[in-house]
Amino acid sequence: MKEGIHPNYREVLFRDMSNGFEFLTRSTIQTKETAEKNRTIYPLAKIEVSSESHPFYTGQQKIIDTAGRVEKFRQKFGSRTGKSAK
Template sequence: MQQDKHPDYRPVVFRDRAAGYAFLTRSTAQSEQTIEWDDGQTYPVVDVEISSESHPFYTGKARTVDTEGRVARFERRYGGAETDEAP
């Protein structure tokens, strides 16, 4: 591997402002802001808009699409298949 080609890979805190949740991981993300973590050390902090703590898929608050209602509305609007016909 060539030297001095890759960005610095170091511990970084990612903070989800919407959920009030922060987690420490390793990343190449750059930030001028810092935060003191639970272990007493200071780490760069990157604010994110959404994470697994606030994403609807992971929190169970995802909306389900009413496909049956859409099909019924389509059939009402454009005429559905005739079910009275004999085979």
Template sequence: MKKSIHPPYRPVVFRDGGTGKQFLTRSTVTSKQSVVWDDGNTYPLVVVDVTSDSHPFWTGASRVVDTAGRVEKFERRYGTRRPQGR
């Protein structure tokens, strides 16, 4: 790597904004916030919206999709399609 063109790669704490779970990893991201970690050291803190702790794919939570409402809205807007030849 060329010197002085890359941002510093250092330990950073990420916090899930929804669940509050935190994890320590390494990153080049910067932050004005900081947090004292379990080891007593202070690290930059980055709050993110979604992590594997809150993402529906990883948690197994499923969303309810209102398909009946979508079909009714479509039929109101464009009408119903009748099969031909019957």
């Protein structure tokens, strides 16, 4: 591998801003902030959604009724056909 062209691959602390959940993993993400965990200072990456707050993983995903949308549209607007332009 060539020297000086690869990003710095290091341990980074990710913090979910919606609930404060933190996890430590390796990443090349560039950060400006640092945080302490287990008496060690790590680069801090703030994220909005993680597996702890995403509705799919928490079981609070809303199920949208997609069946019947076309029928509801046709009932509301009828079976209007466009008149030919004169």
